[in-house]
Structures are given as structure tokens and as C-alpha cells.
Amino acid sequence: MEIGIDLGGTKTEGVLLDATGAETARQRRPTPQQQGYQAILENIASLVTDLEARSETRCSIGVAAPGALDNTGRVKNSNTQCLIGQPLLQDLETLLSRPVRLENDANCFTLAEAVDGAGQNAASVFGVIMGTGVGGGIVVNGELLPGLQHIAGEWGHNYLEQNGPLCYCGQHGCIETFLSGPGFSADYQRLGGDPTLSPQEIVADAGRQNATAQLALENLLERFGKALASVINILDPHVVVLGGGLSNIDCLYTEGAQRVAAHVFNASLDTPIRRNQHGDSAGVRGAAHLWHR
Numbered sequence: 001m002e003i004g005i006d007l008g009g010t011k012t013e014g015v016l017l018d019a020t021g022a023e024t025a026r027q028r029r030p031t032p033q034q035q036g037y038q039a040i041l042e043n044i045a046s047l048v049t050d051l052e053a054r055s056e057t058r059c060s061i062g063v064a065a066p067g068a069l070d071n072t073g074r075v076k077n078s079n080t081q082c083l084i085g086q087p088l089l090q091d092l093e094t095l096l097s098r099p100v101r102l103e104n105d106a107n108c109f110t111l112a113e114a115v116d117g118a119g120q121n122a123a124s125v126f127g128v129i130m131g132t133g134v135g136g137g138i139v140v141n142g143e144l145l146p147g148l149q150h151i152a153g154e155w156g157h158n159y160l161e162q163n164g165p166l167c168y169c170g171q172h173g174c175i176e177t178f179l180s181g182p183g184f185s186a187d188y189q190r191l192g193g194d195p196t197l198s199p200q201e202i203v204a205d206a207g208r209q210n211a212t213a214q215l216a217l218e219n220l221l222e223r224f225g226k227a228l229a230s231v232i233n234i235l236d237p238h239v240v241v242l243g244g245g246l247s248n249i250d251c252l253y254t255e256g257a258q259r260v261a262a263h264v265f266n267a268s269l270d271t272p273i274r275r276n277q278h279g280d281s282a283g284v285r286g287a288a289h290l291w292h293r
């Protein structure tokens, strides 16, 4: 049986899957970020112990974590700051006395959707996260494509606009500064909109003919079109699956897809752009599936 752990900034979730991929147990706990790195490790270990007690066999363990490992095995590019520079995979293997597989959350999302979600049976899948941040992953023939530097699919830090907002990565105008939930809200605020509105509320206001909200949504669709078309021009995936909070914006799949079509290097856009099927469970499921093949 497979155990998947999704280590998030606020919560850590674990799932136990049987050989058919059916979920037999699930647990969720707060991530003890304030207590530091060692507490995070112990939290994962105790979650594994509890889940494994529900299985009659020793389980394989996959972990979805924010960020990626550098070529010395230490965490980089993580928004959970206390993980940065730590040999997370090595420490987990020591603590759990077995090999562990670890991938970033966007890669786990993509793998989950490729194995038995919205990208099932597709030869290649580009998985998109548009949530607190913007990330992505690539699965080809059922296998993750991590890349030489473990950054394959990280379209969120491709440059999109000159004079755009400063991104935490140090560049200005990254895709993430526009196509994330906070990026969308910030754009609405720059246009004069109410800074307290959530992305869903801005979209609802656009539907009620609020001109500022309509402009923010128009910007979002156009930027989505440009940004995703550049990915499709390079990868030409058989399916694109959207995840994260902004993936609930319905018009991304209609007007958004039309904007992609307008920018892609092809007479039409044949690429299906689909909503995810696993929702918030994609991270844990994908982590468990890291041992799938």
C-alpha cells in the first residue's frame, strides 16, 4: 500500500491508498511551522505511523513538499522558510527507515491528475497550479519529468510584463504576480478596486457589470492566454489540467481558452484545458503515486 503526505504551510495531510488507488484512510494535522524543522519532521513521522497502523503491510512513502531539492539534496524555492537549506529527503529516510520519494506539490498535483484524474490516458499532461502561488508540472507517459535542475514546469516565474510587480524571486512581472490569487486581488486593487475582495468575489462583481472588476477579469484572461500559450508552444501537451483556487473561475475554460488560442502558434487550439478532478486531494494522492511505477 502507498502512503502519501502533503506537507503544506499550514496543514500536513496524509492518505493511505490501496493497490487500486482507493483511499482507505486519511488524516490531517496542523503543520508546526512555528516550532521549526525538527517538529515538522516528527509530525510527518507520527502521521506515517498512524496511517501504517491501518495497513497490514509496510507501506511505500511519497511526500509532496513546497519547493524542490537542489543538487546537494537540500530544499530550495520553498515558501515554508524553515525548510530552506534542510536535507529534508535524507532526514525523512533516516527517520522512517526506508527510501522515500519527494516532489514539489505542483508535480504531485500533475501526477495525481495524470494517473486517474482529468489527464488520465493522455500521453502528456501539463498541470497548472494557480493558487497562493503559480506552479506547474509535466507528466509524460505516466512519468514525472523533473528536469536537470528540478524546475521543469515552473512557468510561474517566467517573465510576463515589463514594469510588473516585484516577485519574491527577485524579478519583476513574473506570471505568479498576476495569475495567483494574491496577484489577481492586487491587480484589482491597483485598478481602484476593494482590496478586501476575494478572487471569487471579484469575478462575481464582474458578472454584475462592475466596470473595475470586469477590467481586472479581462486582464486576468488576457495574461492567462499569453502565459499558457507560451507553455503550449514549447511543450504541446495533450491535456492541460488547472488546479488551485483560481481554477474555480469558470470563464478560464471558455474565454480563457479563447485567449490561449489567440496567442498559440497554431491555427486553432486543440489542447483540452480541463478542471482538475481530485481537488484538494491531488497533492496527497500524487505523493502516494510517486511509487506507482
Ligand SMILES: [Zn+2]
Pocket: 156, 157, 167, 168, 169, 170, 171, 174, 176
Ligand atoms: Zn518570480
